[in-house]
Amino acid sequence: MVSGISLKELAAELNLAPSTVSRALNDSYEISAETKKRVLSMAEKLNYHPNPFARSLRENKSKTIAVIIPERINTFFAQVIDGIEKITQEHGYHLLVYCTHEDVDKEKKIVSLLLNGRADAIVMSVSSQTSDICHLKKLHDRGLPILFFDRICSEIPTTKFITNDYQITLEATRHLIHQGCKAPAFLMLSEDISITKERHRGFLAALKEAGIEHNPMLSKVCCQNESTNIEILRDLLTGSIKPDGILASVEKLALASYQAAKKENIKIPQDLKIISFSNMGIAGLLNPSLTTISQPACSIGEECAKILIKKLTKPNQPDLPNEVVVLPSKITIRASTMAE
Amino acid sequence: MVSGISLKELAAELNLAPSTVSRALNDSYEISAETKKRVLSMAEKLNYHPNPFARSLRENKSKTIAVIIPERINTFFAQVIDGIEKITQEHGYHLLVYCTHEDVDKEKKIVSLLLNGRADAIVMSVSSQTSDICHLKKLHDRGLPILFFDRICSEIPTTKFITNDYQITLEATRHLIHQGCKAPAFLMLSEDISITKERHRGFLAALKEAGIEHNPMLSKVCCQNESTNIEILRDLLTGSIKPDGILASVEKLALASYQAAKKENIKIPQDLKIISFSNMGIAGLLNPSLTTISQPACSIGEECAKILIKKLTKPNQPDLPNEVVVLPSKITIRASTMAE
DNA sequence: AGAAAATACGCAAACGTTTTCGATTTTATA
DNA sequence: TATAAAATCGAAAACGTTTGCGTATTTTCT
Numbered sequence: 048m049v050s051g052i053s054l055k056e057l058a059a060e061l062n063l064a065p066s067t068v069s070r071a072l073n074d075s076y077e078i079s080a081e082t083k084k085r086v087l088s089m090a091e092k093l094n095y096h097p098n099p100f101a102r103s104l105r106e107n108k109s110k111t112i113a114v115i116i117p118e119r120i121n122t123f124f125a126q127v128i129d130g131i132e133k134i135t136q137e138h139g140y141h142l143l144v145y146c147t148h149e150d151v152d153k154e155k156k157i158v159s160l161l162l163n164g165r166a167d168a169i170v171m172s173v174s175s176q177t178s179d180i181c182h183l184k185k186l187h188d189r190g191l192p193i194l195f196f197d198r199i200c201s202e203i204p205t206t207k208f209i210t211n212d213y214q215i216t217l218e219a220t221r222h223l224i225h226q227g228c229k230a231p232a233f234l235m236l237s238e239d240i241s242i243t244k245e246r247h248r249g250f251l252a253a254l255k256e257a258g259i260e261h262n263p264m265l266s267k268v269c270c271q272n273e274s275t276n277i278e279i280l281r282d283l284l285t286g287s288i289k290p291d292g293i294l295a296s297v298e299k300l301a302l303a304s305y306q307a308a309k310k311e312n313i314k315i316p317q318d319l320k321i322i323s324f325s326n327m328g329i330a331g332l333l334n335p336s337l338t339t340i341s342q343p344a345c346s347i348g349e350e351c352a353k354i355l356i357k358k359l360t361k362p363n364q365p366d367l368p369n370e371v372v373v374l375p376s377k378i379t380i381r382a383s384t385m386a387e
Numbered sequence: 388m389v390s391g392i393s394l395k396e397l398a399a400e401l402n403l404a405p406s407t408v409s410r411a412l413n414d415s416y417e418i419s420a421e422t423k424k425r426v427l428s429m430a431e432k433l434n435y436h437p438n439p440f441a442r443s444l445r446e447n448k449s450k451t452i453a454v455i456i457p458e459r460i461n462t463f464f465a466q467v468i469d470g471i472e473k474i475t476q477e478h479g480y481h482l483l484v485y486c487t488h489e490d491v492d493k494e495k496k497i498v499s500l501l502l503n504g505r506a507d508a509i510v511m512s513v514s515s516q517t518s519d520i521c522h523l524k525k526l527h528d529r530g531l532p533i534l535f536f537d538r539i540c541s542e543i544p545t546t547k548f549i550t551n552d553y554q555i556t557l558e559a560t561r562h563l564i565h566q567g568c569k570a571p572a573f574l575m576l577s578e579d580i581s582i583t584k585e586r587h588r589g590f591l592a593a594l595k596e597a598g599i600e601h602n603p604m605l606s607k608v609c610c611q612n613e614s615t616n617i618e619i620l621r622d623l624l625t626g627s628i629k630p631d632g633i634l635a636s637v638e639k640l641a642l643a644s645y646q647a648a649k650k651e652n653i654k655i656p657q658d659l660k661i662i663s664f665s666n667m668g669i670a671g672l673l674n675p676s677l678t679t680i681s682q683p684a685c686s687i688g689e690e691c692a693k694i695l696i697k698k699l700t701k702p703n704q705p706d707l708p709n710e711v712v713v714l715p716s717k718i719t720i721r722a723s724t725m726a727e
Numbered sequence: 728a729g730a731a732a733a734t735a736c737g738c739a740a741a742c743g744t745t746t747t748c749g750a751t752t753t754t755a756t757a
Numbered sequence: 758t759a760t761a762a763a764a765t766c767g768a769a770a771a772c773g774t775t776t777g778c779g780t781a782t783t784t785t786c787t
Contacts, residue, residue: 049502049530053773069775079735096503100443101773104742107390109440111483119465120668129459131484141505143451144484146472163436164390165481177530190389230731242725273668305672328460328613329667332645393743404767409745419765441743444772 050098057095057335072097112355113143115157117174117198117214121298122326123344124172127196127247130348131170138356140167148173149236149271151176158182160192164357167359170351173200175237175271192367194357196347199241203356204369206353210376212242212341216249217256217323219340220294221380224257226320226386232265232283234300244295246324264288268298276300281309284319292384295323301337320384335382343374390438397435401426412437452695453483453506455497457514457538460539461685462666464512471510476697480507489576489611491516497611498522501531507699508532510691512542515577517609532698532707536687539581548691550682550716552582556589557596559662559680559718560634564597566660566726568632572605572623574640586636586664604628609640616640620647624659631722635663641677660724662698663718673693675722683714690714 058068071078071086087323103109116124199207233250235243269276295301301323322338330337358364398408411418411426443449456464488496539547575583609616635641641663661677670677698704
């Protein structure tokens with residue numbers, strides 16, 4: 048009932064062979080225009096819809112792309128998926144979306160679910176806990192097109208999309224320094240992930256350039272839990288080596304900083320200037336408004352999708368090239384980094 | 388290559404019939420423990436993964452649930468999906484996620500894609516433009532389990548999950564009045580959707596209860612575009628009938644109100660108090676912090692998923708009962724509604 | 728007019744599972 | 758010991774498509 052009428056039944060209704068009906072529906076040159084019209088109208092009348100699984104089984108492709116992200120409640124990732132969906136939908140692809148919640152074990156489970164061909168390709172951003180990557184290697188070895196964005200996995204030879212993390216963090220840190228920061232801190236979720244390294248490198252470069260000696264205590268690794276992050280940051284802000292600026296490599300750490308500063312009664316931007324990677328639309332409505340480094344999330348999604356669609360739809364396409372595509376981020380200066 | 392080894396090949400390797408191997412893998416009582424062990428270890432060794440499409444074709448179910456939401460960049464919907472995923476993943480289900488972007492035409496297209504059995508069930512929240520619902524009826528008539536949350540469709544006899552919209556809006560409006568509002572406004576995306584009506588009803592009831600005569604000009608229908616919304620609200624805030632309070636039935640309208648008030652130099656909460664439906668984690672960090680009505684998004688997702696899983700996994704389950712499940716929302720009072 | 732080519736369609740296999748129905752062997756029962 | 762019952766496995770059909778190949782009819786060319 049729920050699956051509706053089949054091709055065979057449709058063919059029987061028309062007194063035609065299933066093969067003929069199939070060809071007619073697929074607009075084959077072997078079928079006369081008249082027969083095509085007959086088939087089409089009967090298919091419409093009987094509400095025929097081809098079974099996607101029979102087709103997938105036969106064609107060995109699913110018209111489905113899997114997207115794996117570390118968190119759903121995050122403007123950046125949501126925008127990327129919007130971008131992916133926009134392009135892939137035009138080509139009749141469906142999106143399976145999985146969230147790892149920054150948990151590498153969950154990531155492994157999800158990845159293993161995709162070893163059976165359920166998806167024709169994978170677009171993903173690895174969890175912040177991901178250091179061992181043999182589960183990802185297994186996917187790639189199987190021949191499944193896989194493609195990374197933002198949190199990339201450089202060991203796997205495929206196309207990756209990131210932003211100019213080093214350069215933009217360099218500029219952002221320069222901005223902090225220019226606004227008067229003498230001892231900025233760098234906040235991160237993990238030391239392992241690719242972009243964190245790049246961003247940290249840019250941060251340190253700007254300090255060196257300005258002749259500021261960086262105290263490693265001011266490069267802080269935080270965790271997933273919001274309340275413990277706030278505690279970590281309260282300790283940082285009231286510790287022996289107080290930062291007068293913060294560069295948060297992840298949005299949630301900027302927000303935790305706001306909370307911590309609020310609790311410790313530290314004034315932003317007077318006592319503490321904050322700049323953060325963030326794609327929140329409402330950064331301008333925060334108290335004070337947050338200076339952000341925003342990534343071209345939607346474009347990243349679209350570009351991912353485009354290259355994937357090309358690979359999947361054109362026959363005899365080569366493997367995805369092992370290259371890193373860089374799209375520029377943008378700094379929007381707001382109140383949180385204003386010099387007094 | 389990408390699809391790996393098949394059951395037949397595995398069987399050949401073991402000198403067993405495919406049927407035996409299938410049964411062994413599915414832990415059938417008909418197979419001896421010894422054979423099972425042999426099969427399992429060989430399957431492991433050869434990296435066998437059952438083809439999901441062959442199975443779906445045979446079993447006539449896909450182990451897939453489709454989720455349709457009006458927007459992705461929205462904490463509420465993201466949380467609901469997190470809740471759904473949490474439960475469904477435990478039972479081996481996959482999630483196809485579609486976004487309508489509040490566009491009813493896109494909604495229709497997406498729905499028509501699901502007429503072929505690609506998903507075993509649908510969980511959705513309709514777009515704000517959806518008034519004609521025959522595309523949804525078609526799904527339900529086909530026998531596909533469909534289930535609504537938040538933006539429900541009452542014409543279709545199935546289970547729906549909402550919050551106590553009438554009651555909580557009544558209380559929220561009382562709060563506004565108690566804080567000194569004499570002429571609160573009500574902001575909505577559309578007059579058509581279910582929850583808007585309920586919320587508006589609660590709003591009006593509170594006004595009546597307080598003996599306040601409501602000017603219909605203060606019930607404002609906004610649109611999807613942020614900048615035009617800001618214009619609409621600037622007009623409202625500077626018009627002949629000025630509101631001194633706002634109840635935003637949707638998060639984005641509260642944010643637009645903040646922007647409009649900022650531009651018009653209207654002080655919140657002194658000149659204008661704002662309360663809004665919102666699940667943003669950072670409502671407390673806005674300037675001023677936003678009083679919110681937050682919905683139990685994650686629970687909604689989990690409850691949806693639970694009832695669905697029950698329906699899908701237990702045999703001979705009756706249709707989803709035609710009832711509305713109500714989960715309570717919660718008001719969190721912050722600075723945006725403080726009396727001076 | 729006859730041969731060749733083009734047109735339009737049908738038959739059957741194949742994709743990788745699961746399951747019904749038997750078949751054979753082993754074990755338990757009388 | 759004969760027989761019923763249980764245990765273990767295999768053959769084959771079925772799910773709904775697509776497609777290679779075969780064939781009958783019509784058209785075109787010489």
